[in-house]
Amino acid sequence: MRQLVRPRIEINGRPPVAEDVPLPLVNHGHFTAMQVRDGRTRGLDLHLARLDGATRELFGDGLDGDLVRERIRHALADDVSDASVRVIVYWPDGDDAASIVVTVRPPAPDPKSPQSLMSVGYQRPAAHIKHVGGFGQFHYGRTAAREGFDDALLTGHGGVVAESTIANIGFFDGTSVVWPDAPCLHGITMQLLEPRLPDIGIGSRRGPVRLADVTGFEAVFITNSHGVAAIGRVDDMTLPTGHPVVEAAARLYDSVPWDVI
Structure with missing residues (x-):
């Protein structure tokens, strides 16, 4: 496999042209992001369902999963098997179908652990959709990084x-993983772990969690495609690390089969 040096972008199965410039400037669309290894990804059916559901909600029509898979395969071509792939969906004014943008970047490394989080008073609009235009997320994420x-x-x-x-x-909490029931995106990794945790003796439930409660938990962890x-x-709250439940969740995620794109 040739090493991917720079991002690769395709719009509807072809490289961008000048006429495509306005497309990414439209702040109304959605996407999914996945890690691809050997032409496979975890939770492919969940990614496709996410794209189809959001397309129906935003634009009033569905998105064919086989077409999405073909667009991803075309962007990977024959020379890239491991990558970070993002599929972005827009519906340009006057068009009779959605436009599918596929970006291909080098694969992401495993996440650093443990991590630190800075709380901010912000919730994403239409949080259940993985939508474009995440100014608040970028702003607060970079603000947190500047603060260490x-x-x-x-x-x-x-x-x-x-x-x-x-x-x-x-x-x-010592028995179950509590996933906050506040408005949020139900990520693919979370969706893969949630029904599988009971199989290894760990409960899983949704419920309210407040900042004041955080130090009362035995372990806290994050999940995403990385x-x-x-x-x-x-x-300024120090949380316990090294709890076996985090390693168990990581092993469980690693055991999820990879689906051929």
């Missing part, structure tokens, strides 16, 4: 925890 944190933790009224800017967050990582600090 790995990411920002998005919270609502009364310190209700929702998600990080790029990941779901889980809290282990993997599972422990959280060792939120603001």
Whole structure:
């Protein structure tokens, strides 16, 4: 496999041309992001369902999963088997079908663990959609980085925890992983772990979590397409790390089969 040196972008199965310039400037669309290894990804059916559901909600029509797979394969071509892939969906004014943008970048490394989060009072609009135009996420994520944190933790009224800017967050109470029930995106990694945790003797449930509750949990971790990582600090609160439940969740995610794209 040739090493991917620079990002590769295709729009509807071809390289961008000058007429495509306005497309990414339209701040109304959605996407999914995945790690691809040997032409495969985890949770492919969930990615395709996410794209189809969001296309129906935003634009009133569905998105054919086989077409999405073909677009990804075309962008990977014969020379890239491992990559970070993003599929972005827009619907330009006057067009009778959605436009599919596929970006291919070098594969992401495993996440650093443990990580630190800086809480901010912000929740994404239409949080259940992985939509474009995430100014708030970028702004608070970069603000957190300037303050020495790995990411920002998005919270609502009364310190209700929702998600990080790029990941779901889980809290282990000694029996179950509690996933915040505040408005958030149900990420693919979270969707893969949630029904499988009981298979290894770990409960899984949705419920309210507030910043004031964070230090009362035995372990806190985040999940996204990069993997599972422990959280060792939120603001000035130090959290326990090294709990076996985090490693168990990481192993469980690693055991999820890879689907051929």
